[in-house]
Structure formats: structure tokens, C-alpha cells
Amino acid sequence: MTKVLYHNDIQEEVLQSKKIAIIGYGSQGHAHALNLKESGFDVVVGLRQGKSWDKAVEDGVEVKSVADATAEADVVMILLPDEYQPKIYEESIKPNLQAGNALVFAHGFNIHFNQIVPPADVDVFLIAPKGPGHLVRRTFEEGAGVPALYGIYQDFTGQAKDIALAYAKGIGAGRAGILETSFQEETETDLFGEQAVLCGGVSALVKAGFETLTEAGYQPEVAYFECLHELKLIVDLMYEGGLEGMRYSISDTAQWGDFVSGPRVVNEDTKARMKDVLTDIQTGAFAKGWILENQANRPQFNAINASENNHQIEKVGRELRELMPFVKQKANAKKEVVSNGSN
Numbered sequence: 001m002t003k004v005l006y007h008n009d010i011q012e013e014v015l016q017s018k019k020i021a022i023i024g025y026g027s028q029g030h031a032h033a034l035n036l037k038e039s040g041f042d043v044v045v046g047l048r049q050g051k052s053w054d055k056a057v058e059d060g061v062e063v064k065s066v067a068d069a070t071a072e073a074d075v076v077m078i079l080l081p082d083e084y085q086p087k088i089y090e091e092s093i094k095p096n097l098q099a100g101n102a103l104v105f106a107h108g109f110n111i112h113f114n115q116i117v118p119p120a121d122v123d124v125f126l127i128a129p130k131g132p133g134h135l136v137r138r139t140f141e142e143g144a145g146v147p148a149l150y151g152i153y154q155d156f157t158g159q160a161k162d163i164a165l166a167y168a169k170g171i172g173a174g175r176a177g178i179l180e181t182s183f184q185e186e187t188e189t190d191l192f193g194e195q196a197v198l199c200g201g202v203s204a205l206v207k208a209g210f211e212t213l214t215e216a217g218y219q220p221e222v223a224y225f226e227c228l229h230e231l232k233l234i235v236d237l238m239y240e241g242g243l244e245g246m247r248y249s250i251s252d253t254a255q256w257g258d259f260v261s262g263p264r265v266v267n268e269d270t271k272a273r274m275k276d277v278l279t280d281i282q283t284g285a286f287a288k289g290w291i292l293e294n295q296a297n298r299p300q301f302n303a304i305n306a307s308e309n310n311h312q313i314e315k316v317g318r319e320l321r322e323l324m325p326f327v328k329q330k331a332n333a334k335k336e337v338v339s340n341g342s343n
């Protein structure tokens, strides 16, 4: 079995004498900055003036411009949106990197697809949490953590692995498990997971289920609770006990329906489509399309986003969540950071 490292396997001294610049204070940025700071590390956040800057100051974190934070740091973690990283790297990070610094990513996209080409005299590695940034923060505060992958692209100092592991420990990943990967594996599996399963696959499945019920004349509220709201409760059981743990808690009727009807919906045809998605990722076709979409100022992204937000499942969901204060509270907490972080 692949070696999984945990909290007590890792020495953090190598990072204690270093200054860490977290560039960006969005979903991942705020979590890394606050978790590392509370783990005892010396953190500065690099930003432009704006909402994230104000939020970071409010959170008690030292904030400087991207150029100044990079210039004074030994370890520079880029937690900007992937699509903006190359430009900000060229303008403000690259000119301020010094030999022996570490350049760090939470996702391998820009290195793997050659959008950022780092100098030869720095360490380059990734620490990729396998979970949303807001959960990296929330689980850390709860005394738990989100697993992370580490991968070394360039080891100029000979210390890249030790620094990477200390960083992963500092954000709390050692409580859940830290695994070695490569930039290629992380990039391709992360893109595949978010497109085919976690985000794209699940959203399409939920919407198709909702539409099937409402088009058959069932109440949208019933369809919302059945196909979206309850998904979290079912996935929580999978998170805790795998498919077996989920099946332990559901009725035998549900489990039989799971066995006989699940494969009628997701089957070899679906797997063939998943393989197409993976091929587009591996060949770089997906990356090329995303880069071009950004160069054209996102016409398709914006149009699809507007139409998705207008779907009946979203309208009915907004109304129902207003009446569930325990759900609303968490959504608002997330929105506050997201609206401060996203473009």
C-alpha cells in the first residue's frame, strides 16, 4: 500500500525559520494562512487592495502587496485562481523570487500545462488539499483536517520534501493523511474528479433527478429535498463508513434499489463518457479550451453560470434554505469569504 504520512511522522523545524507568503486570500488562501499561523509559522499574505485585503487585516494577518510579500518570503504559495496565476506570476512574483526560495502550488495546472515556467534555482512543489478551502479551515478548527497530496517538481535546495511535508502538517493535513504524487498525477486526477464525479457529475445527476421528478408532476420542494438536500446526509455516511457504512443506515428496500437501479443510470456508457473526459484532460484539450475561454473573457462560462443559477432547483432551494437557519448560517459564512475572494 502507498505510504501515507501522518502528523507525528513529520518534523516541522525546517519551516520554523522561514517566512511563508500566501498569495491570495480566497477559499484556499484564508485557510492556509490562518492554519499555518495558528500552527506557529511566520505568515504574510500577498494581495492587491480590495475585499480580501480588508478581510485578511480583519482576521489579524499581516498583508502586503504580492511583490512585497514575495520579496520577503522564503516560501511562496500561490493561491490565486489558476487562470490569473501566469500573469500575476510574471508581473509580481518572478521578479521578486530569490535563489533558494520555494515556489508552491495547491494544484499543478500551470506547471503541468507550461503556463508558468519557474527559474531553475528555486524549489518547486505542490501541496494539494483534497477538499474545499473552507473545509480545510473548518476541519482544522475542529481539530481534524483534510488530506493532502505533495509532489516535488524541482528540488534545488535538497530540502524541498522536508519543507513540503512541514507545510502540509502546518495546514492540518497530517491529521487526515499526506500522500506523495507528481504534478502530472495531481493535475489529471484533480481535474477528472471535479469534472466527472465531485462537481460536474454530481451536479448533472442531481439536476437530472430533480427534472425527472418535476417533469412527472411531483412537487419541486419534494424533488429538491429528495435529490439535493438529502445527498449531503447520504454522502456524510459514505465519508464516515464508505459505501458499506451508507448501506448500513439506509433501508433494505433502498439498498436493493441501489443494486438494481444504480447501474441502469450510471453504467458502461457513462464510464465510456468518463474516459472521454479523462482523455481530454490528458491530451491538454480541456486546458487549452479553458485558457482560450479566459482569453476571450469567459463568454461561455458566464452564460452557463447565469443559466445554472436560474434553474428551478436553485430557485426552490434558495426558498427552502431560508427556512432552515442551520443551513443558512453556514452558507452565509462561506459566502462572506467567497465574495471576498472570487473574481
Ligand SMILES: NC(=O)C1=CN([C@@H]2O[C@H](COP(=O)(O)OP(=O)(O)OC[C@H]3O[C@@H](n4cnc5c(N)ncnc54)[C@H](OP(=O)(O)O)[C@@H]3O)[C@@H](O)[C@H]2O)C=CC1
Pocket (backbone or CB within 6 Å): 023, 024, 025, 026, 027, 028, 029, 046, 047, 048, 049, 050, 051, 052, 053, 066, 078, 079, 080, 081, 082, 084, 088, 106, 107, 128, 129, 130, 131, 132, 133, 134, 340, 341, 342, 343
Ligand atoms: N477552491 C479550492 O478549494 C481548491 C483550490 N485549489 C487550488 O488552489 C488555488 C487557489 O484556488 P481558490 O482558493 O479556489 O482561489 P480563489 O478564487 O478563492 O482566490 C481568490 C483570491 O485571489 C485573489 N486575487 C485574484 N486576483 C488577484 C490579483 N490580480 N492580485 C492579487 N490577488 C488576486 C483574490 O483577491 P481579491 O479579493 O482582491 O479579488 C482572492 O483573495 C488554485 O490553484 C486552485 O486550483 C486546490 C484545491 C482545492
Ligand SMILES: CC[C@](O)(C(C)=O)C(=O)O
Pocket (backbone or CB within 6 Å): 129, 130, 131, 132, 133, 190, 193, 194, 198, 199
Ligand atoms: C473538487 C473541486 C476542487 O478540485 C477541490 C475543492 O478540490 C477545486 O478545484 O476547487
Ligand SMILES: [Mg+2]
Pocket (backbone or CB within 6 Å): 107, 190, 191, 194
Ligand atoms: Mg481542482
Ligand SMILES: [Mg+2]
Pocket (backbone or CB within 6 Å): 129, 130, 131, 190, 194
Ligand atoms: Mg480538488
